[in-house]
Amino acid sequence: MAAGEELTLSSHIQHHLTNAKMCTVDGSLAFNKACSEAGFWTWHIDTLAWSIGLGLLFLMLFRSAAKKASTGVPGKFQCFIEMIIEFVAANVKDTYHGKSKLIAPLALTIFVWVFLMNLMDLVPVDFLPAFAGWVGATFFGMDSHDVYMKIVPTTDINMTAALAIGVFLLMIGYSIRIKGVLGFVKELTLHPFSTKIVPLQIVLIPFNLLLELIALVAKPFSLALRLFGNLYAGEMIFILIGAIGLLQLPLHFVWAVFHILVIVLQAFVFMMLTIVYLSMASSDNH
């Protein structure tokens, strides 16, 4: 009995931590467990749907404010949107000193999008997966245990890695645009150990390259893993709290209140680090 209970608990947690998958097997679409052999070409449809949905929500809200933007007296919604814009613009202005039309909208997109995705963490963990299970069982004749629904896209490493890779590509792009290919290569090879003696410098190049490459690659890794780790851990604790019965209510409340801080902070950190990394990439003095 005890063993069976433990099994259901761990399978319950496992169920919560599994994405809904989609892939093609033998030329036709397959879902979830059928995709275990699909390898790389598997799509997490819940992550994709929620993240793109939330991204569209972000763009819709801000686009509607942008359409109504005028120099007259702004309404409450307009003020709210403009407060966010001003907050992001102030942070970009303080940190990024070059001229770029991309950095500020990039920072805004990251901040609001990541925030909205993190915000899904505050929806009680069982609501939407249970609803999805009910829909799957009622309308598609599936076993509700085979319906997976992970509603927080940032607890999927693919999501955070995609953001980090996007930022990483921009870092390389900015480095090359500002310093040129040669400048970028020089930055990677002539620091931190530099000397005026040419043969010695040549000997030092591999060490420099190794250190600089690690430093460069560590940035997207830290971006992706920080966001993923924080949200995954938070989600995990929500799931654990959700599994302990009636006592979960006060605990859930406390953890949710604490998590309000975490979700805003993580969105802010991701945005700030993006700005800082791009600022470093586009500044010449090493």
Place this chain on the structure above:
Amino acid sequence: MNLNATLIGELIAFIVFVLFCMKFVWPPLSNAIEARQKKIADGLAATDRAEKDLALAQDKAKDQLKDAKAQAAEIIEQAKKREAKMLDEAVAKANAERENILAQAKAEVEAERNRLREDLRKQVAALAVAGAEKILQRSIDEAAHADILEKLVQEL
């Protein structure tokens, strides 16, 4: 870590969202905010200017009021002086008139008195003559002694 094709999907979504934000969201909002900031700054500057103008106008009004008061006081002063002068003149004129009338009256009275005295003297002379005539009816020729009588009348 189960990295898979989701990564590519999310990367594309990310790029599209950022581009959309860069083209259609950020510029209008940012421009509107900056334009409004400029408008508010202009408004505040205009308020400052208006306040300064108001203070200036108030000062000017105060000065003008002071001038007007001074002028009014001067006019009143002049009027008073003129009033006093006119009063003096009137009094002097009246006095002169009085003197005149008095003198005339005196002269008239004098003339009347002289005339009355003359009349009286003539009557006394006539009486005296009549008396003397009665007394000296026969001895004295009126015509022969007229010069003496005349002298007598003169002496009265």
